[in-house]
Amino acid sequence: MAIFLHGRSLILRRNLFATGRKFQGYIVLVPEIGEDLPEKNPLLQQDGLPEFNHITIENCRAAIAKQTLDFEIGVRNIEQKLAEKPCTDIFGEVFEPLEELGTPLDMTWGLSKTLYLGNSSLMPTSSYIAIHDRARKARATKYHNVSIFKEVKTALNNKEATWSSEESRILQKFAIEGKLNGLELDNSNQQALINWLNKLNKERATFKQKTDISTKQFKHVITDNQVTRDFPEELLRYTAVDPNQPLHGPWTVTLQPHIYMGAMEYCSDRELRWNMWQAFVGRGSGYKERELATSLNLEEIRFIRRDVAKILGYETYGDMSMETKMAGSVDAVRHMLAALLERAKPAQDEELKQLYEFAAQRGFRGAEFELWDVPYWRRKQASTLFDYTESKLKQYFPLKTVLAGLFQLAEKLFNIRIVQRTNVSTWHKDVKFYDIFESHSSAPVAGFYLDPYARSEQKIRMQHQGWMVAIQNMSRITNRKPLAALIFNFDSPTQDAPCCLTFQEIKMLFQKFGHSLQHLLTRTNYSEVAGMSNIEWDAVEISGHVFSHWLLSRDVMRSISSHVDSEDPLPDTMYQSLLNVHQHLSGVDLCRELYLSDLDLELHTSKDFWLDIVKRLWPHYLSFKLHKIDSHPCSFTQIFSEEWGAAYYSHVWSRMVAADVYSAFHEVRDDEKQVLDVAKRYRDTFLALGGSMHPSQVFREFRGRDPSPKALLKSLGFKKIKIEES
Known part of the structure; x- marks a missing residue:
């Protein structure tokens, strides 16, 4: 079958x-x-x-x-x-x-x-x-x-x-997978399941193909260098007709994520931002080309998924999805969304009010603030209020210093040693290999490759620019040690300057390294549940987010910073600027993620037409009017052509759990012995157990209770928290 x-x-x-x-x-x-x-x-x-x-x-x-x-x-x-x-x-x-x-x-x-x-x-x-x-x-x-x-x-x-x-x-894993593969069904229902799945795959492929074509169709050529005057060098290279002469136009903006997001932040031409935005959210709408409309494909995917869930014995596709999630039920997810929205929505309203006032004082003439205005003016506001500029900040974070501080943190917390091994066969001369030793061991317990630099002709370049590949799982049965690869696209060093990282690149490096530690420091016997294997979807990203929270620590920021010229650590004023930027418009961002999470759940639990669902949810989460042309579900590839159907909330869930985990460190931050005690408990649970225990139980082993949204809300700057412990 x-x-x-x-x-x-x-x-x-x-x-x-x-x-x-x-x-x-x-x-x-x-x-x-x-x-x-x-x-x-x-x-x-x-x-x-x-x-x-x-x-x-x-x-x-x-x-x-x-x-x-x-x-x-x-x-x-x-x-x-x-x-x-x-x-x-x-x-x-x-x-x-x-x-x-x-x-x-x-x-x-x-x-x-x-x-x-x-x-x-x-x-x-x-x-x-x-x-x-x-x-x-x-x-x-x-x-x-x-x-x-x-x-x-x-x-x-x-x-x-x-x-x-x-x-x-392991037994439960095989039982769930067998059930989801239809092994409990009779022959007729097995054949029906096969037929539905074949149809589903075709609809998903069609949805993706139409969205890809719509994405590639939009192009706008900029000839006026006043429009691109604020573009950073990297964005100029991406858009210039001749990337070797990025300061000389013309420049072409498209809907490719790494170009679209940058242009929305730096383009001073409001009309161009509007054109880009309406093209982006209008993909799949059929307003321009009816043959690229995806509304019918979207509804067909929902219909088929409902039937698949029914055949397998579930009320809805959302209920079926929860079989492999830490949350366990749709109701638990909705409870989490509501608890976060209670604080995020008022914060969003206040943030947008202040952003509008800021823009109006600096020449904004729109009758009201729109979605295509937010990225541009939030960057301006952050730069003005917090004196925040990526280029200035970047000079404090040479890759060599960041890696040294990152490894030092891991060694201190988890009682390990990270040692570079030379003369190892790699796929490029820039790739380095590191062994991980337990403090008491003479033989390595794991190893990982680090490939840091972009190579335009050799490496895939994406917006997030980083991957953690689990090359080999831990297995005591076959006597195999964990092996991983960390692959990034940081700017290569030159004869005149070392490789320096933006704060977003540092955050991504910490996330991928934290993710890799769960793979590398596992202590299970079977590869079937080692490292990241068998971890519920909404818990997979927890360890990565936990490690990125250490960037909020002043001591850690000192250890990873050293100015390329003076070698001074990051000044306190710039550190505070980073903290402010971390919380800047966090209500706006969180409300958007909560909306998309609930939209995904409703699309996979309700039978209502997709546009009716959007109209019902939109004002509940977002402080903008819903424009007629906005058909964003018609290009929501993550849930319709990728694998995040009824699972998009996982991004927010894992952030919530990770913030609660990190708060255990933060609560004892002034007592080094207690910090190390918490680190040992974290090592013995989240890092050691892998998928050998349900993540809800892993969290209870570590924290002594179920997770709460309080820590995430606090880290985002929502001070007035009125949430009961679950």
């Missing part, structure tokens, strides 16, 4: 489509198995690390072809053995063999993705798509095998069995 991976397994798919690369057609063929592995194939060295210097596309394809075939045959062999005699030890007879089969496959898959993101000239998009799809298809066979599913259900129903937390989570 078709593979339906709605839950945790979808994490493996969503990162592929997050790259933003467009490819034509479908890759259906993988080359035949080549030379014998691993003796003649240079995927791995004697020390277990990949031989990146010599890996080719052919190596990876040959390895994947063999390993996927071995895996599928291995799953069938397990099925045959289960049919021949009763299973007496499900972990010894099923899960340990699966672990042995999956380890080499996951390793090849991980290093292929690393090459794709680190040097796409060595691993082009079409080649990686072929490898990704083949590996994903093979790996999923263990989740929709009827024999394995029946043994899992038998094990879970065995009242006399005493499973460890890790073992219980």
Whole structure:
């Protein structure tokens, strides 16, 4: 039957489509198995690390072809053995063999993705798509095998069995995946599920294709350098006809995210901002080209998802989504949204009032403030009120100093050592490799690659500009150590100047490094629940957000800053400026995220027409009028063509939980011993347990209660908090 991976397994798919690369057609063929592995194939060295210097596309394809075939045959062999005699030890007879089969496959898959993101000239998009799809298809066979599913259900129903937390989570994982794959259905309903899923995939692909075309259609050429006078150098390079002469026009603005967001912030021409905004929110509306309208596709996707949920025994698609979420229920999510909105909405109203007054004092002549005015004037206001300029701030954060302070923080908190290892095979000379040692160990417990610099001809460039790739999971069964890659697109150093980071780049670096620590410092036995594996969607981003909160610490800011000329740490005035910018218009930003989260939930729990839902929710969250042309759900690709349907709220949820986690450190910040005690508890829970325990229980183990929105609201500057502890 078709593979339906709605839950945790979808994490493996969503990162592929997050790259933003467009490819034509479908890759259906993988080359035949080549030379014998691993003796003649240079995927791995004697020390277990990949031989990146010599890996080719052919190596990876040959390895994947063999390993996927071995895996599928291995799953069938397990099925045959289960049919021949009763299973007496499900972990010894099923899960340990699966672990042995999956380890080499996951390793090849991980290093292929690393090459794709680190040097796409060595691993082009079409080649990686072929490898990704083949590996994903093979790996999923263990989740929709009827024999394995029946043994899992038998094990879970065995009242006399005493499973460890890790073992219980593995059994529960296979049970949920089996249910979502339709293994509990009769033949007729299984066929109906297959038919609906095939239709769903077609509608999602059509939705994405139409949105991509609409996005690419808008272009506006700027010839007047007065319009671009405030553009930063990077935005000028992106938009200039000749990127090598960014100061000389003309410049072309488009709806590509890295250009659109920058232009909305720096473009002084209000009419141009309006044109860009209406083109952006009008994608899929059909106002200009009816054949690109996505309203019917949107409704069809919702309809199919409702039917899929019904077939699988759920009231709504939103209820089905909660099977793989920390929140656990739609009601719990709505309670969180309401609690945050109670403080965010009044803050939004006051922020916009002050922003309008600021703009009016500086020449704004509009009758009222509009959405396309906010990005431009918020930048102006932040610069004026807080003396905040990225270029001046950037000089205090050389990459070398930031990394030293980042590693120092991790070593101090978690009692580890991060040591660079030389003479390691990498995909580029700029890539460095680091071993992680426990304080008492002589052998490394994990390792990671760091590829910091942009290479325009080799690396995918996206707005967020960073990835954490889990190349290899921890597995005591196969004696494998965690291995990761951190890949960024920071500006390369020159002979005259080192690489310096903007604050947004520093925040992203801290987030990805914090994310990697959960992968690298896990202590589980099975890769199935190690690191990021089997963590509920709305909890996946928690550790990354926790680590970025350390940027609010004055001591940490001192440790990562050193002016490129004077070597002075960041002055207190600039530190305070950063704190102010962190909270600037936080009500506006949070209300927007809350609106999109609730919109997503309503679209997947209600049968109302999408526009009626928008009209109902919009005034509840946002302090702007809803314009007739605004059809933003018709280009909401995250929930309709990517994997965030009924899960968009996860971004806000993980921020809420992370703020509460960090508040445990903040509460004892003046007592170093207590800070280290909290760090040990965090290491022993969030970082060590991975997916071997439900994140709600992990949080309780760490905090002694359920999460509260109070810490997030406080960190955003909402002082008057009237929220009861849950």
